[in-house]
Amino acid sequence: LLASPQLARTALRRRRLYGAGGDSAAALQAWAELRDLATDYGVTPRTSETPRHFSDRLRLSGALGEPQGIDAAGHQAVRVLTADFEQQQYGRPSPGGDGVGVPESAAAKAAGSTGSPAAHRIEAVRSTLRAHAGPLVRFRAVWLPSSLMAAWRRAATAPFRAGRRAAQRTRHGLAGGWSLTRGAVPGALC
Secondary structure, three states, rough: OOHHHHHHHHHHHHHHHOOOOHHHHHHHHHHHHHHHHHHHHHOOOOOOOOHHHHHHHHHOOOOOOOOOOHHHHHHHHHHHHHHHHHHHHHOOOOOOOOOOOOOOHHHHHHHHOOOOOOHHHHHHHHHHHHOOHHHHHHHHHOOOOHHHHHHHHHHHHHHHHHHHHHHHHHHHHHHHHHHHHHHHHHHHHO
């Protein structure tokens, strides 16, 4: 029971990155995973920001470290994932390759041809985020991921929200019916 958030998050990550689907689905799934990873490590995406703005904010937040040196792979992976997502969502279909002209990371080349390039990029971002997070943030990101816990909280409170909406509709209906009845009675008596 205690490991269920971690197991669910791991299964979701695996399904997103290694599931069936073409390049277009892979770009969308990798973007969803990047947003969830950022949420788990404390950089929550805002509903009003564009993908590029979110990517810039993530890279400038300090969660990925410095853009040069050892942290360059994480920064480059975020840029490529953002470009892939933007190409898929807003651009014309690419003639081939990954559509952005950025070569695979060294980690992907070292791993061989197993897995998708998006999975290797997500792993680069994940390891960079993990390296720059404190122990409490790492623990929370692995065992109580914010992205998953928020979804579970919404699902757990959905019946209560539905009940509250039904009670409000009933109250409004009764109040409207009462005002119609009250308004009709004096006119009928006069």
